[in-house]
Structure formats: C-alpha cells, structure tokens
Amino acid sequence: MKDEVLVARGLRKAYGARTAVHEVDLALRPGEVLGLLGPNGAGKSTTVGMICGLTVPDAGTVTLGGGVSLASDEAGYKRRIGLVPQDIALYEELPARMNVELFGALYGMAPDRLRRRADEVLAMVGLSDRARDKPSTFSGGMKRRLNIACALIHDPEVILLDEPTAGVDPQSRNAIFDNLEALKAAGKALIYTTHYMEEAERLADRITVIDHGRVVAQGTQAELFALLPAAQVLHVEIAGEPDDALLAGLPGVKRVGQRLEASVGDVGRDAGPLLAALAERGIAVRGLSSARATLEDVFLHLTGRALRD
Known part of the structure; x- marks a missing residue:
C-alpha cells in the first residue's frame, strides 16, 4: 500500500435493480484531506458507509495500512476509523461529556485514558464549559461539534466526515474548519463529503467526484481545473x-x-x-x-x- 493509510478498490453496492456505487476506487494518505463530491444520490454516503463498516459492499475491498481489513480484523479496523455521520448521532438527554465517554467505552478505552481524552476532545471542539449540559439544550452547531468530539475520542487514524457542516452557522463552520486543519497537521487522514464547493476548495488536497455511483474525476484541484474547456x-x-x-x-x-x-x-x-x-x-x-x-x-x-x- 506504499504510504497510503487507506485503500478502497472496486467498491460496489446495489439496492435491488439500482446500483448506488459502482467500482469506486479511493486512496488516502496520512495528513491528507480527500474531498468526496457529487450531486444528491450520487453514492457519497453509501461509499462512506462501506468504508466505515456500516454498509456491507456487494463487491470490493477496503484495507488500512498494514493490510488490516474488516474481514481480517473487524474490531481492529474500526478502532482506527472515526465517523462523523450526516445525521446527528447523540444521546440528547445525556450530558455532553457522558456522550463522549460512552463512545469511548464502546471502543474499550481504559477509564483513565478515557477521562483524559474526553477533556482533550471537548476542549478541541470548544465545549469544555458545556460538558455537563445535555445536547437537547445545544444549538445545531454545538451538536455538530459534539458529534466530532465523539468521533475523535479513540484517536483514530482515519476520520470520515459526511457533510459535517450541514445547517450550522458561520461561526461553528469556521470552528469546525479549524479543528479539521489541526487534525490534518497532526497527521490524521480525512475523507470529507460536502455540497459546499468553497469548503472543498479550502480543505481538500485531492478531490474525487462521483456521479451516478461512478468516479467521474479525481485529482488535485489544479488537475480538476485542467478538465475545463477554459480556466x-x-x-x-x-x-x-x-x-x-x-x-x-x-x-x-x-x-x-x-x-x-x-x-x-x-x-x-x-x-x-x-x-x-x-x-x-x-x-x-x-x-x-x-x-x-x-x-x-x-x-x-x-x-x-x-x-x-
């Protein structure tokens, strides 16, 4: 796999007669943001679901560095992946800190490390002062940031973010961007789906465009601009x-x-x-x-x- 921390090959998923994803290939390196773009229904979320193990592909493989896959070591694979889903995934009536610690406990983190790490990720997303408050009292942007904290609690190598800024205000969006840029600087590998082109322009090192379940283009932004008839x-x-x-x-x-x-x-x-x-x-x-x-x-x-x- 050379320097790649994640390689997906030939991913395919069909729902009845409709093929949602067809022969999608992706590769991701440490310290890199890969923008995954496509119209509604193009297959982005299905692709993310197959990479993180929530959706079983009909064909294809996803392998992490060292040859680890869901088939060879499901628990080890999932410990190296963090997911920020498109829909808010929180326990609304549990305090923010308990949400974070619950997700960490599901990964089998030791209590001492879990407490330290909870402090770190809540501080990272700017929610230390709201750690005892319930998400039901949070704004949409705060919930999104808490979702990110839950995805980071186990310190994953690869982080999948499926439209993480949907419905948030500009302040929360910029805070999320700062978090992601800090993760990239720390060597984390990120896959980022979005409908906001300016987000992809700011964050992505490389971009993959999917349409009707197929990859129609991928490369750096400069390489994609070269596909236009005029610049x-x-x-x-x-x-x-x-x-x-x-x-x-x-x-x-x-x-x-x-x-x-x-x-x-x-x-x-x-x-x-x-x-x-x-x-x-x-x-x-x-x-x-x-x-x-x-x-x-x-x-x-x-x-x-x-x-x-």
Missing part, C-alpha cells in the same frame, strides 16, 4: 442587445442580457482579440472584468446542471 471567464458589459447573428462567429461567447460572457484560456492573450472582434461588429463595450473558474464550474461541467431530487 477563466471574461464579463463584457455592452451597450444595447446585439443581434445573436453578430455573435455567431465568436466561439465561446454567449449573451446574458446586456452582458457577454466569454470562456478564455488566458485573459492577457485572449481579451484583446475579443474586443477587436466586437468593435468590428459595431458592438460598443462599456466595461470589462474577469473571473477565474471555480470548483463549482468544474463540478457542473462534470455532473451537469440538471436538478437532482
């Missing part, structure tokens, strides 16, 4: 609304009201010829601006713009 967009404010026939000979240019959008590879190289072509057609330019492509542009390019319900 930048020119926004040209024009006077009036020119006949579309005048724009027909301008590849990559589309009209949006009184603005033109042009996909270009290099603004410095391509802006001049475009402006000259517009002048030749008698189209008056009022303003010009540019923007680089975003991860959302890549995502929509790979998965389409159709609604997923």
Whole structure:
C-alpha cells in the first residue's frame, strides 16, 4: 500500500435493480484531506458507509495500512476509523461529556485514558464549559461539534466526515474548519463529503467526484481545473442587445442580457482579440472584468446542471 493509510478498490453496492456505487476506487494518505463530491444520490454516503463498516459492499475491498481489513480484523479496523455521520448521532438527554465517554467505552478505552481524552476532545471542539449540559439544550452547531468530539475520542487514524457542516452557522463552520486543519497537521487522514464547493476548495488536497455511483474525476484541484474547456471567464458589459447573428462567429461567447460572457484560456492573450472582434461588429463595450473558474464550474461541467431530487 506504499504510504497510503487507506485503500478502497472496486467498491460496489446495489439496492435491488439500482446500483448506488459502482467500482469506486479511493486512496488516502496520512495528513491528507480527500474531498468526496457529487450531486444528491450520487453514492457519497453509501461509499462512506462501506468504508466505515456500516454498509456491507456487494463487491470490493477496503484495507488500512498494514493490510488490516474488516474481514481480517473487524474490531481492529474500526478502532482506527472515526465517523462523523450526516445525521446527528447523540444521546440528547445525556450530558455532553457522558456522550463522549460512552463512545469511548464502546471502543474499550481504559477509564483513565478515557477521562483524559474526553477533556482533550471537548476542549478541541470548544465545549469544555458545556460538558455537563445535555445536547437537547445545544444549538445545531454545538451538536455538530459534539458529534466530532465523539468521533475523535479513540484517536483514530482515519476520520470520515459526511457533510459535517450541514445547517450550522458561520461561526461553528469556521470552528469546525479549524479543528479539521489541526487534525490534518497532526497527521490524521480525512475523507470529507460536502455540497459546499468553497469548503472543498479550502480543505481538500485531492478531490474525487462521483456521479451516478461512478468516479467521474479525481485529482488535485489544479488537475480538476485542467478538465475545463477554459480556466477563466471574461464579463463584457455592452451597450444595447446585439443581434445573436453578430455573435455567431465568436466561439465561446454567449449573451446574458446586456452582458457577454466569454470562456478564455488566458485573459492577457485572449481579451484583446475579443474586443477587436466586437468593435468590428459595431458592438460598443462599456466595461470589462474577469473571473477565474471555480470548483463549482468544474463540478457542473462534470455532473451537469440538471436538478437532482
């Protein structure tokens, strides 16, 4: 497995006639965040479920460093994995500290280590002063942070986070980001699913995009941006609304009201010829601006713009 702490090969899961995940491969290294992106129903949560052992794959394998798998050593495998599920998984009427200690006890942690570790993870997620309070009194963001503390209590090597910032306020989201960046700096390996592209841009070292249960692209952000037809967009404010026939000979240019959008590879190289072509057609330019492509542009390019319900 070289330096990988986790390798998944050929993961497949079907529910009746519907194949939710088909031949998914993933690899994860220590100190790395792998962003797992995809539209609703693409197979992200099913993939996470198979990796953590909650869902039994129909085919494929997941192996941790040293060759440990669910088949060879289920208890040892699960002790090295931490899961932050998509849905809040807490005992609402137990104090926060008891929630954390309960999860640690399920991993067979010794009492002294469990107490020390509970102090550490509650401090990490900023809940030390609320340790005696019940989650039923917590905000959504506090519950999310307590969920993370429960996933970290046994000090796992690999942490799976399935949309951990869903429904939280900006302050809690930034606190969660700080926690994850600290875990990455400590050498932990993280798999992070999200629908927020800006989160993936901030956190992920590499990204895997899944659609209809299949991997459609994976690599660094730079490698994914290279898949776009153009890396930048020119926004040209024009006077009036020119006949579309005048724009027909301008590849990559589309009209949006009184603005033109042009996909270009290099603004410095391509802006001049475009402006000259517009002048030749008698189209008056009022303003010009540019923007680089975003991860959302890549995502929509790979998965389409159709609604997923």
